[in-house]
Amino acid sequence: MDSTIKHIGVFTSGGDSPGMNAALYAITKTAEVNGINVSGFRKGYEGLIDGDLVQLKSHELQKLTQKGGTILKTARSKRFLELEGRKKALQTLNVNKIDALIAIGGDGTFKGLLAFSEICDIPFIGIPGTIDNDISGTDYTLGFDSAVNTAIENIDKIRDTAESHNRVFIVEVMGRDSGYIGIHSGLMVGADAILIPESGTDFINLLGKVKNYDSEDAFLIVVSEGDEIGADLVSSKIKEVNPNVDLRITKLGHIQRGGNPSALDRMLGIRLGVEAVKSLLQSKKNVMIGILNNQLHLTPFNEVVKQHQVNKELHELLELFGT
Amino acid sequence: MDSTIKHIGVFTSGGDSPGMNAALYAITKTAEVNGINVSGFRKGYEGLIDGDLVQLKSHELQKLTQKGGTILKTARSKRFLELEGRKKALQTLNVNKIDALIAIGGDGTFKGLLAFSEICDIPFIGIPGTIDNDISGTDYTLGFDSAVNTAIENIDKIRDTAESHNRVFIVEVMGRDSGYIGIHSGLMVGADAILIPESGTDFINLLGKVKNYDSEDAFLIVVSEGDEIGADLVSSKIKEVNPNVDLRITKLGHIQRGGNPSALDRMLGIRLGVEAVKSLLQSKKNVMIGILNNQLHLTPFNEVVKQHQVNKELHELLELFGT
Amino acid sequence: MDSTIKHIGVFTSGGDSPGMNAALYAITKTAEVNGINVSGFRKGYEGLIDGDLVQLKSHELQKLTQKGGTILKTARSKRFLELEGRKKALQTLNVNKIDALIAIGGDGTFKGLLAFSEICDIPFIGIPGTIDNDISGTDYTLGFDSAVNTAIENIDKIRDTAESHNRVFIVEVMGRDSGYIGIHSGLMVGADAILIPESGTDFINLLGKVKNYDSEDAFLIVVSEGDEIGADLVSSKIKEVNPNVDLRITKLGHIQRGGNPSALDRMLGIRLGVEAVKSLLQSKKNVMIGILNNQLHLTPFNEVVKQHQVNKELHELLELFGT
């Protein structure tokens, strides 16, 4: 056990995601039990640069496991991309006698740590937090399960209206260029068609179905956001083949990003947070903690990549249910 | 008591709204207790014209009080606007020996009944169902409370993200040209600014605030949809005065229309449904049942108008909290 | 306008109820706009006695309209029942130069204020907060609508299981000796039987139904808590007439008291909170603010009584649907 660590710094970076506060609780509690102080930097790398930090207490965080977003706030930092910014961050760490750093964020966050490690040799640990679930080295990222739960609860509501009117509804879900939220939420709501970036922009099946759509039932389409996809594009394609169709669009938008974390995300935050501190005590450094095949798993930062997780099984499900 | 009524027809028309199924349950149960059969016409006036009907049983409807939308489906009927369509509807009523008709819908629905009453002299009763709460003669329409509950639950989620990033968020809610959902949901979530059609398009206060917005906290704007309002317009106005602002838009859209009815809407459906049948038994006709000042209240169809309900008290609240 | 008021004290007392924080926000915001400071006493009358107070800021409370419970905490105070305690409370008010007092709580809270008014002549205003909705002078108390929404969401879940097994389920809801939550939630979930204190303990109808219950469907009973009622009593009565019945009991308990306030309770908190301050500015004193027939209404404390609100219309609905 590494007894040299007396003071851990922690921050959240990139987009916020549900479960971040549960992870902060677990980190702080585990640290306290091991006699370690925890300081939280506010607004991601910005707080590191500006020395904007608060002491974290597990007793206060304990009540916040159910809170969405991040109490430390988050931001994207342009200054940290410059060596100048990173030098200031190093100074903050030195001044505050921080012995180790834990960051919760996406692949960009870990790239930042990798760059930072060139001038700072205290150990860094990463925890994957993004609703898009597009990071290698873990089956789940913090926030994905909450985002999908929010998506399906709301698509269920839309089904009520779609069935009351026998209408075509296109619901657009988040995911940036990943269709992971799209395929999951589409399957879970029993959608008639599911369109995700990974399956290409071949609309033939969909348009064939909608061309002959007789308005005798609802027709529910779930589509991922994206450059060559998205609800507006799908809508215009449909109107080309069936101009009279009674069609509505809803883009779920940012409601998918907030809200109380789901059971899975709270547990994930706790498991990853505990393991982050334990890894530091075992002298690990510059690794991301993930859950692979239901087991805790460490991946070096330089091996963490942005990754599409739509695997063979999911592609088969898409073909079976969504086309 | 009017003992000549043996068979009531019922249908839902216009946009669907949560609570319609609870009303159908109450109508059917009350009718059964009084020895009256109930038939439900599907797809609003379309079902009347086409003779598309099913027998309703309270035992089956009892389990559906919690279901959003309308199990009878709904539609807007162009054919019923023509005398030809109304004549066919009359034929359906005669063939099926319908003694009275109850319609759940908006002001357009009641106008349809008024026109129909020129050629059909069985009693008609109306129940106000629309999420927009824009009908005179009732403090609440079926669906409004559910829509607002859905809106605020989702705006609460957006607040998590807005506060995590110290961002400006514009959330657009429904209401067609009524700001009733907008002002209510805006007040309920503690919005920094609330914009509704009734308050005009004077953005001076808002722009003054946002111009000096320092990104030290979230700034949450709730805006109603509408021609001279809406999230896109507000967004472009803001960007004129503060081009660098970190701003996001979410339009809640159709999620506000569906979903399980709230407590208030279920109770409203039950109260109005019971009273509709009791009114028929008391030989009432061509009236809409509403709740005014917490009491059951009947308004003749020709006095029912589309009405903005943003009263003096609400305007004062808007001025106090939302500008 | 009463310009002598510069500093308002506020506290929550009795059982907590959803909407209290929204009321605190509205009070503070309205006061600030009128140049008045607001201090919050913690733990009800205990904080008044002990001088345990914090300054309230609308900017902070604004984010908490959606939070259940009360951020000021609440308690029942034995000390305030004694003159000694009230004298200490008076001293606290004098020391802190409190010009007026707003209390959110139940009928016991207002009785306390009445006793206090004998030795303290600053104006007091009351806001009714209790999930039981058993106070005269208002159609709704803060928290009732939230409690019923929580009850029905959970009874809906129980219906899933009841119908999957064709079982008899008895669900006990809160209300102390008032059946208001019971009758509302029972009607809203389409219960087969509803038992409330106000309808007496005549189980004849229920037992007749259950005696012949053939397990071909679910049978859902909603019963209020109470001395001569409650789930256990109903269960033992049923087992007397049908010993082999497959029966389950769930007592919803304290989940009905917490949770994010519903739309109606947030709005109620805001309306009552604003009016409390406005009433002070209009030199009103020793009155409770309520909503009667959808209008703001003031009732002198000495006329506020604990009241059963199960009126004639509700009794008829009970007879129609719940027996």
Place this chain on the structure above:
Amino acid sequence: MDSTIKHIGVFTSGGDSPGMNAALYAITKTAEVNGINVSGFRKGYEGLIDGDLVQLKSHELQKLTQKGGTILKTARSKRFLELEGRKKALQTLNVNKIDALIAIGGDGTFKGLLAFSEICDIPFIGIPGTIDNDISGTDYTLGFDSAVNTAIENIDKIRDTAESHNRVFIVEVMGRDSGYIGIHSGLMVGADAILIPESGTDFINLLGKVKNYDSEDAFLIVVSEGDEIGADLVSSKIKEVNPNVDLRITKLGHIQRGGNPSALDRMLGIRLGVEAVKSLLQSKKNVMIGILNNQLHLTPFNEVVKQHQVNKELHELLELFGT
């Protein structure tokens, strides 16, 4: 591919659990795509014995992925425990020309299939469905994630009240003799103490904490149901050491069993349902489909055992957070 299968029978057995309907949808859709008919037997083994079956259509099931419980109903069958009952079930299968059978249920269900296989040689496939997550061969059973989500949403509500009053709250969750729901929900809500059957009945730590409890904050205890555990026992132990403590109990009860399935349970139902049919097409028989380490996994019925899943990592978390 096994082309001899033309007609699959399916049923749900034991306790109902959220996700069963999603599994039925996936089974039926996958079968239809492969030219196979699906019949659903009602009320578990009872329907097999009595020949009570309905044809399933994926088009209808598609809308029910979000519905809790099981549309086929479920039951525990004493008759099937007798050879006589199983012979009748065999006759039903022969008469209806059922080529294969898929059962969704717990370990008792699979034991029934094993006994049935002695007289019936068509292939059987099992899908694990129980909220208790106590079956070997799968990381998750259908319904566990939904039950935990329901538990934590409601414990979050209870926290509001506990914190408003600075009270001790004991919340009892389900799990029969398994503490899996208990430890998960306790960790997820930031409980001050978590008691589960697997950790024994050593209350020393808890009682030490509560003895000195000063009512300066809430104290939240999550405890599993069970013979030597449970809320009532914990309550009486606490009152022995601290008779004046302000303590409340809530037993969440059957609300944990119903409700719309969570995202994870819908996906689990779909994955397991698809794989059940694919396994039949690959001539598999008498196996349960599970997800082990995130991969589909088959376990022969005679190796499926009731299993406590509280592993080493969970025990460490319990020690860290819950004692």
